[in-house]
Amino acid sequence: MGEHLLDLAAATLRLATPLLLAAMGGLLSERSGIINLALEGKMLVGAFAAAVVTLATGSPWLGLAGGSLAGILLAALYGVAVLPLKANQIVAATGINMLAAGIPPFVAKILYDVTGSTPSIELAHRFVVFPMGLALVAPVALWWVLGKTRAGLRLNFAGEHPEALAAAGVSVARVRWTALLAAGALAGSGGASLSIFLSSAYSRNMSSGRGFMALAALILGKWRPLPTLFACLFFAVADAVQIRLQGLEIAGLGKVPVQFIQILPYVLTIIVLAGFVGKSRAPKALGEPL
Amino acid sequence: MIKSRSKDAIWRALRPVIAASVGLLVGVAFTAMAGEQPWNVLRVILKGAFGSTYDLGLTLFYTTPIILTGLAVALPIKAGLFNIGAEGQLNMGALAVAAVGILCPQVPQPWNILLAGTAGFAAGAFWGSIPGWLKAYRGSHEVITTIMLNFIAAGLTGWAVLALLPSLDSQNPESARIAPSYLLQHFSWFGDAPVTWALPMAVAAAIVVWVLFRFTIPGFKLTATGLSPEAAQVSGISVRFQQWLALTLGGGLAGLVGVAEVMGNSGRFRIGFSPDYGFIGIPVALLARAHPLGLVFSALLFGALQKGTAELDLETTYVTRDLAAMIQAMVVLAVSAEGGLTLWRRHRLAAKSMQPTRVKD
Numbered sequence: 001m002g003e004h005l006l007d008l009a010a011a012t013l014r015l016a017t018p019l020l021l022a023a024m025g026g027l028l029s030e031r032s033g034i035i036n037l038a039l040e041g042k043m044l045v046g047a048f049a050a051a052v053v054t055l056a057t058g059s060p061w062l063g064l065a066g067g068s069l070a071g072i073l074l075a076a077l078y079g080v081a082v083l084p085l086k087a088n089q090i091v092a093a094t095g096i097n098m099l100a101a102g103i104p105p106f107v108a109k110i111l112y113d114v115t116g117s118t119p120s121i122e123l124a125h126r127f128v129v130f131p132m133g134l135a136l137v138a139p140v141a142l143w144w145v146l147g148k149t150r151a152g153l154r155l156n157f158a159g160e161h162p163e164a165l166a167a168a169g170v171s172v173a174r175v176r177w178t179a180l181l182a183a184g185a186l187a188g189s190g191g192a193s194l195s196i197f198l199s200s201a202y203s204r205n206m207s208s209g210r211g212f213m214a215l216a217a218l219i220l221g222k223w224r225p226l227p228t229l230f231a232c233l234f235f236a237v238a239d240a241v242q243i244r245l246q247g248l249e250i251a252g253l254g255k256v257p258v259q260f261i262q263i264l265p266y267v268l269t270i271i272v273l274a275g276f277v278g279k280s281r282a283p284k285a286l287g288e289p290l
Numbered sequence: 291m292i293k294s295r296s297k298d299a300i301w302r303a304l305r306p307v308i309a310a311s312v313g314l315l316v317g318v319a320f321t322a323m324a325g326e327q328p329w330n331v332l333r334v335i336l337k338g339a340f341g342s343t344y345d346l347g348l349t350l351f352y353t354t355p356i357i358l359t360g361l362a363v364a365l366p367i368k369a370g371l372f373n374i375g376a377e378g379q380l381n382m383g384a385l386a387v388a389a390v391g392i393l394c395p396q397v398p399q400p401w402n403i404l405l406a407g408t409a410g411f412a413a414g415a416f417w418g419s420i421p422g423w424l425k426a427y428r429g430s431h432e433v434i435t436t437i438m439l440n441f442i443a444a445g446l447t448g449w450a451v452l453a454l455l456p457s458l459d460s461q462n463p464e465s466a467r468i469a470p471s472y473l474l475q476h477f478s479w480f481g482d483a484p485v486t487w488a489l490p491m492a493v494a495a496a497i498v499v500w501v502l503f504r505f506t507i508p509g510f511k512l513t514a515t516g517l518s519p520e521a522a523q524v525s526g527i528s529v530r531f532q533q534w535l536a537l538t539l540g541g542g543l544a545g546l547v548g549v550a551e552v553m554g555n556s557g558r559f560r561i562g563f564s565p566d567y568g569f570i571g572i573p574v575a576l577l578a579r580a581h582p583l584g585l586v587f588s589a590l591l592f593g594a595l596q597k598g599t600a601e602l603d604l605e606t607t608y609v610t611r612d613l614a615a616m617i618q619a620m621v622v623l624a625v626s627a628e629g630g631l632t633l634w635r636r637h638r639l640a641a642k643s644m645q646p647t648r649v650k651d
Contacts, residue, residue, distance in 0.1 A: 037437070077623075081623060081627055085627045087627050088626055090433055091626040092623065092626045092627075094572050094573075095573075095619045095623040095626060096623075098616075098622060099619030101612075102612050102614075102616035102619060103616070106320070106609070106610070106612055109324070109608055109609070109610055110323075110325075110608055215434070215437075216438060257453065259445040259449035262441075263441060263445035263446065266439070267442060269438050270430070270442075273424065273428075273438075274428040275429070275430070
C-alpha cells in the first residue's frame with residue numbers, strides 16, 4: 001500500500017510538470033492584463049521544438065531552451081497582434097492555436113518526412129527530474145516576485161489599474177510585453193517537458209488540451225501562484241489515478257467510467273466560475289487594451 | 291463627410307476579401323520554405339476543391355457543417371457573446387441524432403428525420419444554454435465556460451457512445467448503426483460524394499437567421515443587447531434572457547451538424563468525427579463579420595480549403611493537408627489585426643461613423 005502511494009505521488013508530480021509550467025505562464029500574462037487562451041498552442045510548439053533540438057544536438061538542456069524559445073516566438077506574434085495592433089485577444093489566441101497546430105506537422109514533414117511523431121529520443125538524452133524541479137520552484141518564485149518585489153507590484157498594477165501605472169510613469173506596454181514573453185517561455189518549457197521528460201518523442205497533438213487544463217487550474221487557483229499549484233497537483237492526481245486504474249471503484253456507486261474522471265477538472269472549473277464555491281475573480285483590466 | 295462615408299463602405303466591403311487573400315497568400319507562401327512552388331500548391335488546392343463534380347461534392351460536404359458552426363458563432367456575436375463551444379455543441383447534437391436513429395427505428399418517414407433533426411437541435415441548444423445561463427445569471431465568462439464544456443462534451447459523448455450505444459459490428463470507436471430509414475439520400479450530381487438535404491438545410495438556416503436579424507423584433511432585441519446592454523436594459527429588454535437565448539440558439543445551430551454527419555454521411559456516431567468544425571466556425575463567422583448570408587460564402591471558402599488541402603498529401607512532396615490549419619490561422623490573425631487597422635484608419639480619417647458590431651471580450 002505504502003509503495004503504491006509513493007508510486008502515485010511520483011506519477012502525480014511528473015504529470016503535474018507541464019501543467020504547472022503552463023499555468024504559471026498563464027498566470028504571469030493574465031495578472032498583467034492579457035488573456036492567455038494561447039497556452040495550448042505554445043505548449044504544442046514547445047514540445048515539438050524541444051524534441052527537434054534534442055534530436056539534433058543530443059542535449060535536453062538545449063532542447064528545453066529550444067522549447068522555450070519556440071514559446072517566446074509564438075508569444076511575440078501574439079503580442080504584436082494584441083498590443084500594438086489591439087486585436088481582440090480571444091480571436092488572436094484562437095489564430096495562434098490554429099497556427100501552432102499546423103506548424104509541427106509542416107516542419108516534421110520537411111525534417112523527417114513524417115507528419116506525426118518525431119523519431120524517438122534516446123533515454124540518455126532525456127530529462128530524469130529537472131523539469132519537475134523547475135515546475136515546483138516556479139510557483140514559489142512567482143509567489144515571491146508577485147508579493148514581495150517592485151516588478152511584481154508593477155505587474156499587478158498593469159492588470160488591475162493600468163492608468164495608475166501609466167500615471168506613475170511606467171510603460172504598461174513594456175510590463176505586459178515582459179509578462180507575455182515570460183509566459184511564452186514558461187508555456188514552451190511546459191511543452192518541452194511533455195516531449196523530452198514525460199515521453200520519448202513528440203507525437204501529434206501531444207499537448208491534447210493541457211494548455212486549457214492549465215487555464216482551468218489558473219481559474220480554480222484564483223490567479224494566485226500557490227492555490228494554482230494545488231489545483232495543478234489535484235488535476236494531476238486525477239490523471240494519475242485514471243491512468244492506473246482505468247476507472248475508479250467507489251463504494252455504493254460501482255465503477256466510475258474513465259471519461260468521468262477526465263472531465264472532472266473542467267466540471268470543477270465551471271462550478272467555481274459559476275460562483276457556487278467561492279467566487280473566482282479575474283484581474284480587473286483583463287482583456288482590455290490600453 | 292458623405293465622401294468619407296462612401297469610402298468607408300467600400301473599405302468595409304473589401305476588408306473580408308483582403309483578410310482572406312492575405313491569409314491565403316501568406317499561408318501558401320510558407321510552402322516556398324518547404325521547397326514547393328507556391329503557385330503549384332495553390333493550383334493543387336483549387337483543383338482538389340473544384341476539379342470535378344465529385345471534388346465539388348466533397349467541398350460542399352465539408353461546407354455544410356461549417357455553415358452551421360459559423361452560424362453558431364455568428365448569432366451570439368450579434369448579441370455581444372463569443373461562443374467557442376460549437377465543437378461541444380455539435381458533439382452533443384450528433385449524439386442525440388444517433389441516439390434517436392438507433393433507439394427509435396420504428397418511426398415512419400418523414401417524421402423520423404424531423405424527430406432526429408429536432409433532437410440534434412435540442413441537444414445542441416441544451417449544451418449552449420448552460421454557458422448562456424451561467425453568463426446571464428452567474429456572470430461567468432462564456433469564453434471560458436464554453437471551452438470547458440467542449441472537453442466535458444467530448445468525455446460525455448465518448449462514454450455514452452461506448453457504454454450506452456456500442457457498435458455491434460466493428461471494433462472502431464463508434465456507435466451502433468442508425469436505422470436505414472434515417473439515412474439521407476445522396477444527391478446524384480456529385481458522384482459518390484455525400485451531399486444531402488443537409489446542405490440546403492444549412493443554407494436555409496442561414497437565411498432564417500438573416501431574416502431573424504433583418505426583419506423581426508426578437509432579432510432586434512438580440513442586436514440591441516449586443517450593441518449596448520445598458521441601453522437595451524433601459525428600454526425594457528431583458529439582457530439576461532437575450533444572452534441566454536443567443537447562446538442557446540447558437541448551440542442548437544451547431545447541434546444540427548449531427549444531421550449532416552450522422553444521417554447524411556456515416557450513419558453512426560464516430561468518436562472524433564469532427565475535424566474541429568466548431569473551431570473553423572470562428573474564422574468563418576469573423577470573416578463574414580457575423581453576417582448570416584455572407585458566412586455561407588466564407589464557409590464555402592473554408593470548405594474548399596479543407597477539401598483542397600487534402601490533395602496536397604498526394605500531389606506534393608513536402609506539404610500536407612496540415613497546411614489548412616496554417617492558412618486558417620493566417621486568416622484569423624489577418625481578421626483580428628484588421629480590427630486594429632480599422633481603428634488606426636478611423637483615427638486617421640477622424641471620421642465619425644457607426645461602431646461596427648464587434649466581438650466583446
